[in-house]
Amino acid sequence: ETGVTQTPRHLVMGMTNKKSLKCEQHLGHNAMYWYKQSAKKPLELMFVYSLEERVENNSVPSRFSPECPNSSHLFLHLHTLQPEDSALYLCASSRTGTSGGEQFFGPGTRLTVL
Amino acid sequence: GEDVEQSLFLSVREGDSSVINCTYTDSSSTYLYWYKQEPGAGLQLLTYIFSNMDMKQDQRLTVLLNKKDKHLSLRIADTQTGDSAIYFCAEKVNNNDMRFGAGTRLTVKP
Numbered sequence: 001e002t003g004v005t006q007t008p009r010h011l012v013m014g015m016t017n018k019k020s021l022k023c024e025q026h027l028g029h030n031a032m033y034w035y036k037q038s039a040k041k042p043l044e045l046m047f048v049y050s051l052e053e054r055v056e057n058n059s060v061p062s063r064f065s066p067e068c069p070n071s072s073h074l075f076l077h078l079h080t081l082q083p084e085d086s087a088l089y090l091c092a093s094s095r096t097g098t099s100g101g102e103q104f105f106g107p108g109t110r111l112t113v114l
Numbered sequence: 115g116e117d118v119e120q121s122l123f124l125s126v127r128e129g130d131s132s133v134i135n136c137t138y139t140d141s142s143s144t145y146l147y148w149y150k151q152e153p154g155a156g157l158q159l160l161t162y163i164f165s166n167m168d169m170k171q172d173q174r175l176t177v178l179l180n181k182k183d184k185h186l187s188l189r190i191a192d193t194q195t196g197d198s199a200i201y202f203c204a205e206k207v208n209n210n211d212m213r214f215g216a217g218t219r220l221t222v223k224p
Contacts (some may be wrong), residue, residue: 002156002158004156006156031210033210040122040216041216042117042118042213042214042215042216042217043202043214045211045212048210048211050209050210055210056210056211090156090157092156092157094210096209096210101145101206101209102145102147102159102162103159103212104159105149105156105157105158106156107154107155107156108155108156
């Protein structure tokens with residue numbers, strides 16, 4: 001257990017569905033991240049929130065919409081996804097400004113888009 | 115280049131040492147990390163090294179850093195079947211960003 005939880009762990013959705021991924025951290029961190037992990041590719045950073053404000057959006061399509069209502073929760077809202085969006089979506093958190101600043105990851109949500 | 119580079123696969127026999135290599139991109143990166151990912155799980159931080167160090171040892175793990183060549187390695191002594199996983203190298207790029215490699219899949223054969 002890393003102190004970062006994600007729900008659901010698995011999700012299958014059609015291209016016309018709307019769903020949301022949830023992440024919660026219990027570590028007192030002030031930054032949260034969404035990553036996409038596809039086979040044999042480096043982790044792709046999607047969004048960064050620091051102190052509940054979005055600080056980075058790495059050219060992610062608008063069909064992915066993040067929300068960070070407070071420093072402990074992060075959501076990723078999904079709509080009209082494509083099959084190539086099927087991947088493992090990982091949430092992470094960290095405390096910025098500390099020496100290591102290492103990120104702690106949740107177990108991920110395995111998303112399949114039909 | 116802009117990518118953190120790692121070999122995709124490594125296979126060793128149980129009891130041998132494993133060495134996983136990584137080339138990172140930014141000579142000014144302050145911290146370098148090794149993460150482990152087991153099947154069905156997220157990434158677990160194994161160890162990290164500050165850029166002013168050239169070696170760090172933690173039980174069976176030894177991290178070597180060559181800043182001149184931007185080369186990082188992870189040595190696992192007495193590798194066990196439970197060490198089978200994907201190992202990711204990462205560098206801290208700025209206050210919020212980390213850049214990850216594609217991961218090395220370590221297979222440990224009995």
